[in-house]
Amino acid sequence: MSGQGxxxxxDDDADxxxxxxxxxxxxxxxAASFHDVDGLLRAYSAxxxxxxxxxxxxxxxxGFELAGRVRALDPACALLFIxxxxxxxxxxxxxxxxxxxxxxxxxxxxxxxxxxVAEGLVWSANRRRIExxxxxxxxxxxxxxxxxxxxxxxxxxxxxxxxxxxxxxxxRAAINTKTxxxxxxxxxxxxxxxxxx
Amino acid sequence: xxxxxxxxxxxxxxxxxxxxxxxxxxxxxxxxxxxxxxAFIVLHSLAARWGQGLIxxxxxxxxxxxxxxxxxxxxxxxxLLAVTELAVHGLLGNLAKPPLPLxxxxxxxxxxxxxxxxxxxxxxxxxxxxxxxxxxxxLSVAVAMAVAPMAAxxxxxxxxxxxxxxxQLRSVIDALAAIIMFCVGDLLGVLLIAxxxxxxLRLAEGKRSGKPRSFPARRTAExxxxxxxxxxxxxxxxxxxxxxRLEPMLLCAVWxxxxxxxxxxxxxxxxxxxxxxxxxxxxxxxxxxIDLHMLVACIAVAGYLAGGYADAQVDWSHEVARRDRLxxxxxxxxxxxxxxVAVIHEISQPLxxxxxxxxxxxxxxHEEVLDREELKRAAALVERKxxxxxxxxxxLRRFGSATSSTPSTIDVQGLVTDAVxxxxxxxxxxxxxIETQVTPTLSVTGQHVELQQALVNLxxxxxxxxxxxxxxxxxxxxxxxxxxxxxxxxxxxxxxxxGMGIGLMIARAIVDSHSGRLELDRSHAPGALYRMTLPxxxxx
Numbered sequence: 001m002s003g004q005g006x007x008x009x010x011d012d013d014a015d016x017x018x019x020x021x022x023x024x025x026x027x028x029x030x031a032a033s034f035h036d037v038d039g040l041l042r043a044y045s046a047x048x049x050x051x052x053x054x055x056x057x058x059x060x061x062x063g064f065e066l067a068g069r070v071r072a073l074d075p076a077c078a079l080l081f082i083x084x085x086x087x088x089x090x091x092x093x094x095x096x097x098x099x100x101x102x103x104x105x106x107x108x109x110x111x112x113x114x115x116x117v118a119e120g121l122v123w124s125a126n127r128r129r130i131e132x133x134x135x136x137x138x139x140x141x142x143x144x145x146x147x148x149x150x151x152x153x154x155x156x157x158x159x160x161x162x163x164x165x166x167x168x169x170x171x172r173a174a175i176n177t178k179t180x181x182x183x184x185x186x187x188x189x190x191x192x193x194x195x196x197x
Numbered sequence: 198x199x200x201x202x203x204x205x206x207x208x209x210x211x212x213x214x215x216x217x218x219x220x221x222x223x224x225x226x227x228x229x230x231x232x233x234x235x236a237f238i239v240l241h242s243l244a245a246r247w248g249q250g251l252i253x254x255x256x257x258x259x260x261x262x263x264x265x266x267x268x269x270x271x272x273x274x275x276x277l278l279a280v281t282e283l284a285v286h287g288l289l290g291n292l293a294k295p296p297l298p299l300x301x302x303x304x305x306x307x308x309x310x311x312x313x314x315x316x317x318x319x320x321x322x323x324x325x326x327x328x329x330x331x332x333x334x335x336l337s338v339a340v341a342m343a344v345a346p347m348a349a350x351x352x353x354x355x356x357x358x359x360x361x362x363x364x365q366l367r368s369v370i371d372a373l374a375a376i377i378m379f380c381v382g383d384l385l386g387v388l389l390i391a392x393x394x395x396x397x398l399r400l401a402e403g404k405r406s407g408k409p410r411s412f413p414a415r416r417t418a419e420x421x422x423x424x425x426x427x428x429x430x431x432x433x434x435x436x437x438x439x440x441x442r443l444e445p446m447l448l449c450a451v452w453x454x455x456x457x458x459x460x461x462x463x464x465x466x467x468x469x470x471x472x473x474x475x476x477x478x479x480x481x482x483x484x485x486x487i488d489l490h491m492l493v494a495c496i497a498v499a500g501y502l503a504g505g506y507a508d509a510q511v512d513w514s515h516e517v518a519r520r521d522r523l524x525x526x527x528x529x530x531x532x533x534x535x536x537x538v539a540v541i542h543e544i545s546q547p548l549x550x551x552x553x554x555x556x557x558x559x560x561x562x563h564e565e566v567l568d569r570e571e572l573k574r575a576a577a578l579v580e581r582k583x584x585x586x587x588x589x590x591x592x593l594r595r596f597g598s599a600t601s602s603t604p605s606t607i608d609v610q611g612l613v614t615d616a617v618x619x620x621x622x623x624x625x626x627x628x629x630x631i632e633t634q635v636t637p638t639l640s641v642t643g644q645h646v647e648l649q650q651a652l653v654n655l656x657x658x659x660x661x662x663x664x665x666x667x668x669x670x671x672x673x674x675x676x677x678x679x680x681x682x683x684x685x686x687x688x689x690x691x692x693x694x695x696g697m698g699i700g701l702m703i704a705r706a707i708v709d710s711h712s713g714r715l716e717l718d719r720s721h722a723p724g725a726l727y728r729m730t731l732p733x734x735x736x737x
Contacts, residue, residue: 019550084545085626106545107552
């Protein structure tokens with residue numbers, strides 16, 4: 001599991017952040033703990049993480065705000081939220097709006113946390129692969145890819161984007177080349193990934 | 198003459214003669230009987246001095262002892278007292294009579310004590326059903342003191358027709374006058390002798406209520422001044438040829454009774470009575486003496502009723518204060534329950550770390566090689582988190598506890614810190630920041646838990662009104678007053694509050710009971726500023 005990237009833990013309760021980091025290290029992850037948002041962001045610029053575990057209610061900022069800023073820096077970082085004041089609305093927002101993978105209540109179920117971190121690592125690796133493949137796509141090409149992933153035919157795509165079907169076909173060819181996609185299924189998987197951003 | 202055995206007396210008093218506790222009681226009763234008998238012998242001859250030429254004595258101290266014993270030890274004792282009196286008469290040789298006069302004489306001896314018992318029992322029964330001021334002992338005893346002599350007078354008069362005093366009862370007017378004389382003599386006896394007897398008995402039993410109330414010097418001076426004024430007026434009247442006028446002393450006794458209670462009233466009355474009983478010339482005509490004694494009896498009744506009423510008021514206010522303490526504790530428990538959800542969340546924080554480290558320790562304990570550093574770290578965290586959880590529990594438990602029986606010195610800084618800690622979970626949930634600014638080394642006297650509760654109620658109100666906002670708590674001193682202020686920023690959002698506004702009422706009641714004031718200062722709009730003003734602890 002090591003060598004797969006670092007996990008950052010953020011909680012304004014220093015003891016708790018350290019405890020969680022040590023727990024993750026015992027499981028073989030590289031982990032570091034932070035007690036405030038600024039500390040995390042500084043470290044992040046130097047060394048991007050594959051996963052960030054953050055408390056929701058902190059003194060200066062909320063974990064959701066932090067998530068937004070991390071996402072802006074790095075869309076491929078998995079996000080996990082932990083909280084001492086769980087609310088259903090927050091849990092839904094965490095996953096749908098802030099791109100979180102899980103929302104855990106304190107006291108934390110260790111097993112669930114470790115499972116989610118492992119999931120996060122896989123997700124993050126996947127995302128990076130996809131990002132690498134789509135890095136060279138232009139904005140228009142990304143649009144087309146998104147619509148392909150929705151299962152729309154060339155004609156529909158052309159109609160929606162106000163292009164000629166031929167242009168759409170050209171874009172499609174370019175996409176296939178740039179991403180090295182092995183077929184429609186592959187294209188769909190790549191296109192779907194954009195929805196999670 | 199039938200002699201009653203001890204057993205019969207006990208049974209007559211409603212007790213089982215064979216029970217060992219009863220036997221001890223029986224011994225006490227015997228003691229009482231002997232003491233009473235002795236006092237009777239002494240005081241009976243003394244009373245004769247004020248009964249010369251009259252059908253009844255105008256001062257009957259025995260009545261006072263009778264009353265005190267019956268009120269203290271129960272109306273059923275009256276049979277024992279009656280029998281004792283009869284026995285004493287027997288010792289004095291008054292029972293050497295032919296059968297019919299003997300019977301009548303015995304009846305005239307027995308009936309007054311029994312009448313006392315009856316009156317006392319009745320007043321007791323009525324006041325037991327009443328509550329408020331009338332039911333309180335000081336007033337009901339004052340009423341009994343006025344009523345019992347009248348009952349005894351009515352029960353004694355019929356027998357006077359049958360002995361040598363009948364010559365003085367030629368008409369109905371004489372009979373009524375005789376009743377009045379009996380009342381006067383008994384009232385004076387009861388009102389002068391019974392109160393000090395009560396206090397002696399209570400002190401002997403070591404009860405706290407036996408100690409007299411203490412008054413500020415100003416009030417004692419006021420009373421003394423009034424007495425001097427009244428005496429001066431009476432003296433001026435004497436000089437002006439109006440005779441011995443005791444009316445100013447009546448007003449004086451009533452005022453002192455209302456202001457200082459029955460003990461002070463008794464002192465005033467005793468002074469007047471001593472003057473009238475012992476310092477007036479012995480050659481006073483019977484009608485003059487009746488005049489004086491009646492007036493003194495009125496003064497005594499009025500003063501003692503006033504004092505009894507004042508005492509009952511004081512007792513009642515203590516009772517109300519005691520209920521207040523219970524009410525405040527109930528409110529604290531209600532607050533704890535309302536906060537419980539937030540507290541549960543607060544607990545989950547240290548518990549998370551505690552659980553992880555404890556698990557880690559458990560896993561480590563199975564390993565062959567122990568990583569010393571890790572062991573130390575994990576153990577230290579377990580200890581620290583357990584300590585903080587214990588602190589939380591202790592803090593909350595102390596908040597819900599009953600008040601101590603005596604007020605103590607409270608450090609204001611500690612008070613504010615404790616209050617803020619208690620509401621911290623709820624503040625966190627509502628996303629409210631609390632800042633404190635407390636001048637150190639301020640202290641007040643009172644109940645820590647209650648003042649903390651007042652502050653907690655104010656803070657909770659502010660949190661509810663200002664979710665997402667900012668609260669300031671300030672404490673400062675200004676000469677002999679201490680101000681504790683809770684200000685919310687007014688910029689937050691009011692949460693829908695489920696409370697009934699009782700928190701503020703309770704806070705005000707608590708601050709009032711600590712001789713302080715709670716007020717709302719609207720000059721800090723849009724936020725609300727609540728200011729508690731408390732007297733600083735003396736000697737700061």
